[in-house]
Amino acid sequence: MRMIEGGHGFAGDPRAVGGVGGHIGAPHSVVGQRVVRHDARDKVQAATAYAGDWAMPGMLHGVVVRSPYPSARIRGIDTTKAAAMRGVACVLTARDVPRNTLMTDVPGQTTTVGPLRAKLHVLAEDRVRHQGEPVALVAAETLEQARDAADAVEVDYEPRPGVFDAEQALAPDAPKVHDEGNLLAHWRIARGDVDAAFAGAAVVVEGEYRTQFVDSAYLEPETGVAWIDSDGVITIRLSTQVIEHFRDVADVLDVPQNRVRVIGAYLGGGFGGKEDVTVEVYLGLLAVKTGRPVKMVWTRQESLLARAKRHPYRLRYRTAAAKTGEILAQDVELLGDSGAYAYLSALVLLYSTVTACGPYRVPAARVQARVAYTNNPPTSAMRGFGAMQTVFGYESQMDRVARALGLPPADVRKANALRRGDTLPVGQVIETHCALPELIDRAWAGLGAPTPPRAPHAKVGRGLACNLQPYGRIVWLHDWASAWVGFEMDGSLVVRCGCPDVGGGQASSLCQIAAEVLGVPIDRISVHIADSALTPLAGTTTASRQLYMSGNATLKASGELREQILGVAAKLLETSVADVDLAGGEVRAADGRTMPLRQVLAACARMGVPRSHLAVYHAPAGEPVDLTKGSGKIFPDYTFGCHAVELEVDTETGRVRLLKHVAAHDVGRAINPMSVEGQIEGGAVQGLGYAMMEEVVLEDGINLTTSFASYLIPTTVDVPDVEAIVLESGEGLGPFGARGIGEPPIGPPAAAVANAIEDATGARVTRLPMTPERVARALRLLT
Amino acid sequence: MTTRLLINGRARDVDVEPHRTLLEVLRDTLGIFDAKEGCNEGVCGACTVLLDGRPVSSCLVLAVATRGKPITTVRGLERDGDLHPLQDAFLRHGAVQCGFCTPGMLLTAYAFVEAHPHPDRAAIREALEGNLCRCTGYTKIVDAVEDYARNRCG
Ligand code: FES
Ligand code: FES
Numbered sequence: 014m015r016m017i018e019g020g021h022g023f024a025g026d027p028r029a030v031g032g033v034g035g036h037i038g039a040p041h042s043v044v045g046q047r048v049v050r051h052d053a054r055d056k057v058q059a060a061t062a063y064a065g066d067w068a069m070p071g072m073l074h075g076v077v078v079r080s081p082y083p084s085a086r087i088r089g090i091d092t093t094k095a096a097a098m099r100g101v102a103c104v105l106t107a108r109d110v111p112r113n114t115l116m117t118d119v120p121g122q123t124t125t126v127g128p129l130r131a132k133l134h135v136l137a138e139d140r141v142r143h144q145g146e147p148v149a150l151v152a153a154e155t156l157e158q159a160r161d162a163a164d165a166v167e168v169d170y171e172p173r174p175g176v177f178d179a180e181q182a183l184a185p186d187a188p189k190v191h192d193e194g195n196l197l198a199h200w201r202i203a204r205g206d207v208d209a210a211f212a213g214a215a216v217v218v219e220g221e222y223r224t225q226f227v228d229s230a231y232l233e234p235e236t237g238v239a240w241i242d243s244d245g246v247i248t249i250r251l252s253t254q255v256i257e258h259f260r261d262v263a264d265v266l267d268v269p270q271n272r273v274r275v276i277g278a279y280l281g282g283g284f285g286g287k288e289d290v291t292v293e294v295y296l297g298l299l300a301v302k303t304g305r306p307v308k309m310v311w312t313r314q315e316s317l318l319a320r321a322k323r324h325p326y327r328l329r330y331r332t333a334a335a336k337t338g339e340i341l342a343q344d345v346e347l348l349g350d351s352g353a354y355a356y357l358s359a360l361v362l363l364y365s366t367v368t369a370c371g372p373y374r375v376p377a378a379r380v381q382a383r384v385a386y387t388n389n390p391p392t393s394a395m396r397g398f399g400a401m402q403t404v405f406g407y408e409s410q411m412d413r414v415a416r417a418l419g420l421p422p423a424d425v426r427k428a429n430a431l432r433r434g435d436t437l438p439v440g441q442v443i444e445t446h447c448a449l450p451e452l453i454d455r456a457w458a459g460l461g462a463p464t465p466p467r468a469p470h471a472k473v474g475r476g477l478a479c480n481l482q483p484y485g486r487i488v489w490l491h492d493w494a495s496a497w498v499g500f501e502m503d504g505s506l507v508v509r510c511g512c513p514d515v516g517g518g519q520a521s522s523l524c525q526i527a528a529e530v531l532g533v534p535i536d537r538i539s540v541h542i543a544d545s546a547l548t549p550l551a552g553t554t555t556a557s558r559q560l561y562m563s564g565n566a567t568l569k570a571s572g573e574l575r576e577q578i579l580g581v582a583a584k585l586l587e588t589s590v591a592d593v594d595l596a597g598g599e600v601r602a603a604d605g606r607t608m609p610l611r612q613v614l615a616a617c618a619r620m621g622v623p624r625s626h627l628a629v630y631h632a633p634a635g636e637p638v639d640l641t642k643g644s645g646k647i648f649p650d651y652t653f654g655c656h657a658v659e660l661e662v663d664t665e666t667g668r669v670r671l672l673k674h675v676a677a678h679d680v681g682r683a684i685n686p687m688s689v690e691g692q693i694e695g696g697a698v699q700g701l702g703y704a705m706m707e708e709v710v711l712e713d714g715i716n717l718t719t720s721f722a723s724y725l726i727p728t729t730v731d732v733p734d735v736e737a738i739v740l741e742s743g744e745g746l747g748p749f750g751a752r753g754i755g756e757p758p759i760g761p762p763a764a765a766v767a768n769a770i771e772d773a774t775g776a777r778v779t780r781l782p783m784t785p786e787r788v789a790r791a792l793r794l795l796t
Numbered sequence: 797m798t799t800r801l802l803i804n805g806r807a808r809d810v811d812v813e814p815h816r817t818l819l820e821v822l823r824d825t826l827g828i829f830d831a832k833e834g835c836n837e838g839v840c841g842a843c844t845v846l847l848d849g850r851p852v853s854s855c856l857v858l859a860v861a862t863r864g865k866p867i868t869t870v871r872g873l874e875r876d877g878d879l880h881p882l883q884d885a886f887l888r889h890g891a892v893q894c895g896f897c898t899p900g901m902l903l904t905a906y907a908f909v910e911a912h913p914h915p916d917r918a919a920i921r922e923a924l925e926g927n928l929c930r931c932t933g934y935t936k937i938v939d940a941v942e943d944y945a946r947n948r949c950g
Contacts, residue, residue, distance in 0.1 A: 049887045056895025057883040057902065059830040059870045066829035232834040232842050232896040232930050281832070281896030282930050313835040516894025516931050687890030691932055695893060698933030721839035726928060729921040734935045 042596075043528040043535055044749050047687045050521035051540075052279055052514060064236040064252040064278040069306035072238065073102050075292075075299045076159040076309070078149035078166045079319060080141035083353075083388040083714025084175030084188070087139050090149060091167040098165060100158035102303045105150040107136040110298060111267035117289055117356045117393075131355030135265055135294055141170070142190055142353035143390050144714055145319025152299040152307050175388030177714050179350040180327065182385040190353060190386035197351050197384045198359035200366040204438045204643040205377030210342030214333035216417045220410055222328040223780045224402045224763075226350075226709035227702075229323075229395055230726050233281020234316040239296035240306035242274070246546070247300060249293045250276040254283040254513050255553045258290050259545040262297040273297065277543030283515035284699070285394035286320055288555045289356055317719045321356055321393035322709055324349040324384070326365070328406035333377075334414045338425040342377035343438075345369045345406070349384040349392070349399075356393035358384045364399030364483065366640065367439045371407035372449055372481040372653055373429040378438035388714045394555060396699065397759045400482050405781065408478035408764030412771065422768065423453050426479055431653075440643035445744040448679040449479055449653050455738050456657040459675030463659070470665045473672070474773025477657040478764035483648035484557035484753025485746070488635035494562035495549035498527050498570040499625025500578070502618070504598055504610035506531060506538045507625075511551035512563040513543040517755055518688035519559045523567045525684055526748050530571035531578075532595035549627060557652070557753025560684065562630060564748040570628035581622050582613045633746075650745065652752045654678035656697060656761035662773045667789030669770065671701065671731075674762070677738035681745025681752035689754055693737035696758025702727045704763035706782050799860050803828065804872035812859045818867070819843045819854040830869035832896050834928070841927030844900030845869050851904045853926075870899035873906060882906050882944045889940035893931035901927045905941045913949055917942060 055061045092104040107113050118131045137148045149166050153159035175190075176182045182195040189195060211217060237251025249262065259275040266273070275293060292309045299307040311320075331344040347365050351358035366382040395401075411429075415422040430449035436442050456477060466473050486492040496510040508527050514520040520540045528535040541548055551563040575595060582600040583590045585608060592603040600608040617624050635646045659673040676697045683689040706725045710717040718724040745752030763781055771777050776791035789795045799812045801821070810825055819836070822828045822845075831854050834842035838856040845854045846868035873880040879887070882902060892898050901924065908923035909915065915923070920941045921934070929937065 047890070050892070053887055053890075053892040053895065056892045056898050057870070057879065057886050058874065059899045061895055062829070063832070063896065065833065066823075068827065230930055231894070232840060232928060233832070233894070234834070280894055281834075282894045284930070310833075313837065313840075516896075518893070687936075691890050691893055691936060694933035694935045695931045696933070699930070720837055721835045721928070722837065726930060727934075728926075728928060729924045729934045729938070732934065734917070734938065735933050737935075 041529055043525050044684050045686065048521065048525055048535060048685050050518050050688070052521060061279050063233060063281055064250060065233070065310055067238045067250055069238060069240055072306040072308050073152040073154060073299065073303060074156040074159045075150060075152045075295060075307045076163045077147045077295060078151065078163045080137065080144060080146040080148055082141060082170050082172050083144045084173045085141050085170040086173055087137060087141065088169040088171055092149065094167065095151060095162040095165040098158065098162045100154035101162045102152045102305065103299065104162065104166060105298055105302060107134065107138045110135050110265060112265050113138065115261055115265055115290060115294065131359065133354050143388055144716060145390060146353065150295050150299055152303055175714050177387055177389055177711065179348050179385040179387060182387045190388060195386045197355055197386055198362055200363055200382045200640055202366055202378060202380040202438050202640045202643060205342070207342045207344055207377045207379045210377040211333045214341050215336040216334050216414060218332045218410055218413045218417055220330045220413060220779060222406050222409060224326045224405055225781050226322040226325050226711065227707045228317055228320070228709055228724060229284040229286030230724065231282025231284055231286060234313055235287065235291035235311040235320065236309070237292040237296050238306060238308045239300040241300055241304060246272055246274050247297050248274045248276065249296050250278055251293055252280045252287055253277050253291065253293065254280070254287045254515055254555055256511055256513060256543050256545045257550065257553065258293055261290055262293050265294050266297055266301055274546040277513040280513060280515045283554065284396045285398065285555060288394040288553060289321060313721060314719045317724050318716050319390060321391045323395040324351065324358065324361055324392040324402065326402040328402065330406050330410045332410045332414055334418065336418065338415065338418055338420045338428050340373055340375050340429045343370045343375050345380045347382040350389055351384045351386050352389045352391035353386065354391040356391050358392060361394070361399035365403050367437065367647055368400040368481060369403050369407065370438050372431050372447065372479055374431060374435050375438055380438065389711055390716060396696065396756050397482065398556065398756065401760050404478060404480045404760040405763045408761065409767055409779065412476065412768040423457055423477060427453055438643060439638060439640060439647050441646045441648070445650055446742045447653050448740055448742050449655065452653060452655040452677040452679060452740060453477065453479065456655040456675045456677040459736055459738060460657050460659050460673050464672050466661060471661050471663055472773040473659065473661045474769040475657065475659045476765045476768025476772050477655060478761035478768060479653070479655040480757065480760035481651040481653050482557065482757040482760055483651050485561050485632055485649040486556050486558060488633055488646055488649060489637045491634050492552060492562060492632040493629055494551040494566040495627060495629040496523065496551065496563055496566035496570045497549050497625060497627045498567060498574050500614050502611065502614055504537070504614060506533045508538060508540040508567060509548045510542055510563050510567060511545065511548040512559050513554040515554050517692055518685055519554060522560055522684045522688065523563060526564055526567045527571045530568065530575055533598055537598060557755040557757065560751055561747035561753050562632065564751065565630040566628050568748040569630055570626045573628060574626040577622055577626065578613060578617065581617050581620060582608060585613060585616055650752065652678060652680070652754060652757040654757050654761060656765045658762070658765045658769050660766065660769045660773065662770055662788065664774060664792060667785040667792055667794060669705065669783065669788055671733050674733050675736045675738060676758055677740060678754060678757055679740040679742050679752065680754045681747060682741050682743055682750040683739050684749065684751055686739060689739055690737040692754045693758045694735040697735045697762055698727050698732050700759040700762030701732050703781060704766045704783055706731065706784065708782050797860065799863050801859065801862060802864065802866045804869060814858065814860050816859045817855050818845065818857045818859045818862055821859040822854065828869065830871050830899055832899060834896065841900045841904065842897055844903045844927065846903050846907055849907060851907050868903065870902050873902065881948065885940040885944040889936045889943060891932060891936040891940040897927060897929040901929065901937060909941065909945045909948065913945065915945055
């Protein structure tokens with residue numbers, strides 16, 4: 014059973030967003046409904062053309078040649094043999110790339126990146142820094158021919174010492190991954206008198222935690238097809254969260270940016286792993302070189318081998334609390350492994366820095382976060398984006414504080430929960446409602462009656478964990494999104510928006526918003542998304558930002574269009590604009606008269622009034638924050654949540670059986686409750702995978718988990734049903750008061766499980782994943 | 797070698813090299829993209845089709861070995877152009893997100909309920925163990941299958 018409730022009597026608060034504030038408070042006919050998504054209807058019939066479900070006449074197949082070594086010098090590359098093989102159209106190395114340097118910083122609709130610039134070589138030049146690093150490209154008539162030729166590319170490697178651990182990478186004598194040294198970024202927050210707070214504390218709890226490399230493991234590997242379209246436009250249709258990478262392709266190919274078009278197919282999952290560039294640059298290079306269409310599909314093994322992972326962290330926490338359970342101070346030190354390249358690591362660590370103290374009032378805080386280069390696979394964006402690892406730290410600490418003081422963990426959390434007006438250690442004031450106490454109560458109550466243990470040596474325990482997750486981009490990145498909404502002459506509606514749909518229902522939500530504002534039945538709406546040439550750009554489907562950003566842009570465009578149409582309708586009906594409405598696909602006047610939309614649209618055409626509107630939504634912008642001074646706003650807003658779990662520990666084997674999982678989030682407003690619950694349930698299970706089983710295992714930079722047989726993600730039998738509790742405070746900055754919900758649900762599970770294991774057994778697990786072996790160690794069954 | 801494949805009730809004669817998997821022949825030779833490739837190693841279930849009514853990973857089955865046996869892809873579930881009630885249940889329950897697992901999930905679930913008309917949730921979970929889904933967390937998929945099975949028997 015899942016529940017949707019409007020909490021706190023906020024429902025109906027009209028919020029002035031996008032110029033149609035008055036409309037928003039009205040009862041909703043489409044927004045808030047469990048709408049069956051158009052894309053789901055396609056997907057159950059296999060009618061969706063994913064990136065790999067695309068073929069073109071005369072298409073070549075592209076393959077990447079990758080380094081087998083995690084650290085080596087390249088003395089030379091000989092492609093003659095490969096190039097001469099049957100069916101081979103071309104073999105490319107770094108020398109063939111017009112501009113071999115690629116920026117991998119903060120993609121999307123962003124103006125300022127400041128210290129976050131990060132670069133990468135498209136193909137390795139004289140060095141490889143991680144196993145699987147791309148070294149050369151091959152295109153051939155068939156996939157087999159391309160693979161055979163890839164095997165025949167002769168690369169003369171001279172293996173070099175590498176460094177495979179972030180701590181070791183920071184030692185003075187560590188091999189340098191990059192000439193500038195191994196420390197990639199260092200963030201600090203200092204707020205209040207931390208030392209005095211520790212001196213006056215009733216308890217001080219210290220803990221060190223470790224998290225692991227994990228993979229996004231979307232079911233659809235990185236895939237695309239490129240071709241040269243009319244007028245020489247390099248067109249690339251692929252699975253990506255960021256169509257704005259068309260600019261990167263253009264830069265690498267050294268062509269004007271308007272000569273590259275990226276079409277984003279509906280994705281078979283993204284989770285951050287398709288935020289950085291994947292196949293598009295390689296496809297662009299091969300298509301230009303050969304003048305023919307080229308397809309590239311990375312294998313699962315390739316994807317697991319070389320694609321960016323989530324950063325493993327070492328987290329050190331010292332927490333000071335008063336006898337009452339009030340948190341007095343946090344002293345936090347974080348260290349992340351960036352792998353061989355920067356990608357988004359600096360930004361990920363910034364998210365960790367800001368969220369390190371959790372959704373609590375912490376008057377004194379010292380946070381230090383560093384991220385180091387190693388010769389491990391690169392790490393970058395993954396759902397939760399640095400605000401995830403920290404949950405394991407701060408929520409383990411909260412339980413330990415409660416335990417040390419003999420207080421119920423739920424009460425300690427409620428007593429410290431952020432409230433509107435409180436200030437985060439980074440200096441940002443919380444401007445919207447934080448429903449944490451209610452979320453905690455609801456999640457905890459959701460566990461229901463305790464499950465009896467199945468055997469004498471089995472112990473049942475419960476735990477909870479809360480989190481905060483930013484949605485939307487850092488305010489000094491000046492984020493924006495645009496959308497176009499227009500009527501056809503027959504009254505059907507078209508929405509165009511550059512937003513990629515990763516499977517969360519991004520496109521369908523835009524339809525619901527337009528349907529709500531314009532009174533058009535949702536099945537009369539067509540939505541065109543994610544085409545850098547033909548849809549207005551909307552930025553990345555990352556950072557839990559699309560409903561917020563593209564949703565607001567669509568809301569604004571729909572609102573303006575509504576005004577245009579109603580202005581004409583009022584004239585035709587000889588009444589005032591206030592007395593006409595759009596509903597049921599027609600115009601309705603207050604006195605009961607109606608007019609078919611067609612008639613009004615025809616009049617618009619006659620009168621020269623546009624039947625469409627293009628709107629741009631700008632997120633609240635701000636100046637860069639001096640973290641050490643705790644000087645201000647960093648994210649637009651946050652989403653809060655609390656998960657509660659019940660589990661059973663076999664105290665003879667360390668095996669943990671998950672019994673119940675309740676996940677409560679304040680989503681502001683659920684535009685489509687079914688999609689919202691889907692995000693919560695799916696995020697929770699990904700979080701459980703992180704907690705229990707997922708781990709990219711590396712041995713001196715060599716990846717031992719390059720298949721789904723060795724990299725295990727949760728199956729149906731590994732996880733329980735997730736009960737999603739959707740709270741609607743109406744307090745978000747998105748359309749109709751919605752908050753971002755894409756990332757938040759992945760955060761709490763690991764800490765909730767660790768807390769439940771301690772509740773059951775008294776043993777604390779501080780290292781992820783919590784495999785039977787690690788639990789057995791914590792239980793002292795193993796030494 | 798020409799091989800006759802029976803796909804969703806239609807015979808297709810295709811030239812197939814003996815080492816080609818059914819998944820390759822469906823997707824690359826015939827342009828039938830109903831089955832998805834998630835791993836090509838028999839683990840994820842995205843490539844599931846029904847062979848003689850039983851779910852198989854088409855990435856593990858040689859195309860020539862299916863000769864003469866009926867193959868059902870997800871499109872074969874539709875009845876006279878209408879969605880199958882199981883497809884409809886997936887829609888009503890929001891069991892589809894990115895949809896990459898969906899064709900395989902539907903076929904495995906369909907075959908399972910055919911063989912086990914009154915499953916409980918635990919049995920449904922066991923039946924779907926070989927079909928990975930990274931998006932939904934499975935709850936809504938199990939809801940959909942349970943609902944379908946219940947209504948199917950009236
Ligand atoms: S593609 Fe066949 S099981 Fe994964
Ligand atoms: S819906 Fe995406 S893998 Fe199942």
